[in-house]
Amino acid sequence: MPLISIKDVTKIYNTERGRTVSLDNVSLDVEQGEFITLVGPSGCGKSTMLNLVGGLLMPTSGQVLVNDEPVKGPGPDRGVIFQQYALFPWLTAQENVEFGLRLQKVPKKERAERAMHYLSLVGLQDFANALPKELSGGMKQRAAIARAYAVHPSVLLMDEPFGALDALTRVQMQDDLLETWEKEKRTVVFITHDVDEAVYLASRVVVMSPRPGRISEIIDVPLAYPRGEEIRLSPEFAEIRARVWRGVHHHE
Amino acid sequence: MTDRKAEPEALTMATPTAIAEDTEKGERSLKGLYVITFFLGIGIWTLSAVLSRNALIPTPIDVVASFAELIANGTLWGHTVTSLSRVTTGFLLGVALAIPAGFLMGWYWLARGLLEPWIQFFRTIPPLALIPLVIVILGIGETAKIFVIFLAAFLSCVLATFQGVRNVDITLINAARVLGAKDFTIFTRVVIPASTPFIFVGMRVALGASWATLVASELIAAPTGLGRMMQQAAQFLQTDRIVVGIIMIGALGFIMDRLLLLAERRLTRWQETR
Numbered sequence: 001m002p003l004i005s006i007k008d009v010t011k012i013y014n015t016e017r018g019r020t021v022s023l024d025n026v027s028l029d030v031e032q033g034e035f036i037t038l039v040g041p042s043g044c045g046k047s048t049m050l051n052l053v054g055g056l057l058m059p060t061s062g063q064v065l066v067n068d069e070p071v072k073g074p075g076p077d078r079g080v081i082f083q084q085y086a087l088f089p090w091l092t093a094q095e096n097v098e099f100g101l102r103l104q105k106v107p108k109k110e111r112a113e114r115a116m117h118y119l120s121l122v123g124l125q126d127f128a129n130a131l132p133k134e135l136s137g138g139m140k141q142r143a144a145i146a147r148a149y150a151v152h153p154s155v156l157l158m159d160e161p162f163g164a165l166d167a168l169t170r171v172q173m174q175d176d177l178l179e180t181w182e183k184e185k186r187t188v189v190f191i192t193h194d195v196d197e198a199v200y201l202a203s204r205v206v207v208m209s210p211r212p213g214r215i216s217e218i219i220d221v222p223l224a225y226p227r228g229e230e231i232r233l234s235p236e237f238a239e240i241r242a243r244v245w246r247g248v249h250h251h252e
Numbered sequence: 253m254t255d256r257k258a259e260p261e262a263l264t265m266a267t268p269t270a271i272a273e274d275t276e277k278g279e280r281s282l283k284g285l286y287v288i289t290f291f292l293g294i295g296i297w298t299l300s301a302v303l304s305r306n307a308l309i310p311t312p313i314d315v316v317a318s319f320a321e322l323i324a325n326g327t328l329w330g331h332t333v334t335s336l337s338r339v340t341t342g343f344l345l346g347v348a349l350a351i352p353a354g355f356l357m358g359w360y361w362l363a364r365g366l367l368e369p370w371i372q373f374f375r376t377i378p379p380l381a382l383i384p385l386v387i388v389i390l391g392i393g394e395t396a397k398i399f400v401i402f403l404a405a406f407l408s409c410v411l412a413t414f415q416g417v418r419n420v421d422i423t424l425i426n427a428a429r430v431l432g433a434k435d436f437t438i439f440t441r442v443v444i445p446a447s448t449p450f451i452f453v454g455m456r457v458a459l460g461a462s463w464a465t466l467v468a469s470e471l472i473a474a475p476t477g478l479g480r481m482m483q484q485a486a487q488f489l490q491t492d493r494i495v496v497g498i499i500m501i502g503a504l505g506f507i508m509d510r511l512l513l514l515a516e517r518r519l520t521r522w523q524e525t526r
């Protein structure tokens with residue numbers, strides 16, 4: 001049984017300027033523990049798909065199942081990491097991480113311990129008391145990741161989380177993400193514009209095409225984890241990257 | 253004015269020491285200029301009062317003398333206390349009702365639909381225009397004045413709060429939802445803190461409006477209060493006393509505004525750009 005099952009999902013937006021078919025009869029199964037990346041040109045429905053799984057949107061038709069249950073709304077079993085970080089600016093990094101734990105009525109002491117654990121995991125242990133405005137873009141993103149991890153979601157949904165980072169920080173964050181993913185064995189669905197990033201992270205790359213939003217190709221990445229520089233520079237990697245590139249840029 | 257002061261660390265981190273020292277020096281000379289311009293202003297006032305040879309234009313010395321007299325006979329204190337208690341009561345009542353009303357309007361379309369047309373309509377009427385009607389119905393007692401001040405404060409604050417709620421970043425609400433927050437928690441933990449800066453803007457506007465309304469309503473009809481004191485003095489051509497009233501009103505309004513600003517700085521320190 002797949003952990004996430006998207007079945008014949010269509011999502012239509014009705015606005016004053018007409019209707020947009022954001023997703024057209026899309027189906028996708030994601031297995032427990034998989035790392036899926038979604039790539040495709042702007043407007044092909046990547047965020048829509050992620051938000052449907054996250055429960056922030058409802059499908060126009062079709063079904064989204066998580067653990068065989070239809071998704072009725074958002075829940076702490078599915079952590080979402082937004083492109084815009086979405087840290088609460090009035091809370092410190094630690095208080096941000098504790099936000100979800102507080103809602104789960106985790107006792108104060110354990111809450112602080114867990115927050116510190118995840119802040120250390122993303123290298124922010126020294127910034128526990130900093131406000132978001134005192135953090136750099138990369139640090140904010142890492143705090144957002146710690147906040148999502150802390151509630152132990154079985155699925156992590158990440159919407160272009162590294163989009164705003166410089167190339168160097170980006171590679172660092174990719175490695176960190178893979179490391180924690182292997183340690184904690186979560187299921188990850190990760191959106192990116194970057195073909196390199198898509199291949200480097202994923203066990204499967206889902207290529208989407210726009211107007212209407214469809215899955216045009218699913219490409220397996222049979223490269224072993226843990227991944228590192230050798231894999232990134234290997235001919236196998238280059239070959240898969242070329243396939244994904246063609247899928248994104250030359251569909252029909 | 254001196255927002256930099258709030259973040260000395262950020263400043264020293266981001267700028268070379270020389271520039272930081274420069275700004276500090278600049279701030280110190282700015283303070284010096286404030287003192288100089290104060291005495292300059294007093295000087296010009298004195299000079300023009302003396303040169304005009306018009307007994308009705310009081311010199312600063314007349315005003316200080318009048319001030320001392322009013323303190324000595326206790327009248328200034330009495331008027332000030334009355335005015336202050338009116339303005340605080342009206343302001344607090346107005347704000348206390350405006351904040352929940354603004355939240356309701358921002359959160360529930362039903363409340364918005366029912367309230368917004370009225371608020372938009374009454375907002376265009378200066379509260380003072382209601383005074384004749386209010387006096388006829390409520391008399392010239394405390395209730396009438398507090399009511400008008402309340403209205404002035406309420407109308408200035410309610411729309412700011414409403415705007416604050418409408419402006420809450422939807423991704424922050426979504427972030428709370430995916431962490432498991434339900435409506436009530438989203439409201440208390442996200443919407444309220446996120447709209448605090450707007451509420452403070454509304455409160456400061458409300459304070460100004462309350463103060464203006466108070467003085468005007470006291471000038472029109474009141475047995476006591478700073479406005480009344482000035483009105484009475486005018487009948488006896490005691491311009492020095494009027495100026496004491498003006499200065500008191502200015503000073504009290506300024507102090508109250510600064511207190512609010514202080515509270516605002518404290519509660520919205522987290523803001524990215526200020």
Ligand SMILES: Nc1ncnc2c1ncn2[C@@H]1O[C@H](COP(=O)(O)OP(=O)(O)OP(=O)(O)O)[C@@H](O)[C@H]1O
Nearest residue numbers: 013015020021022041042043044045046047048049
């Ligand atoms: N709230 C909305 N109202 C109307 N149309 C929308 C809305 N959100 C998305 N759309 C439309 O749905 C389509 C898919 O949008 P979506 O945000 O899922 O794209 P995306 O693949 O995430 O793009 P990007 O890479 O630029 O983030 C677009 O054509 C967009 O115009």
Ligand SMILES: [Mg+2]
Nearest residue numbers: 046047048159
């Ligand atoms: Mg998107």
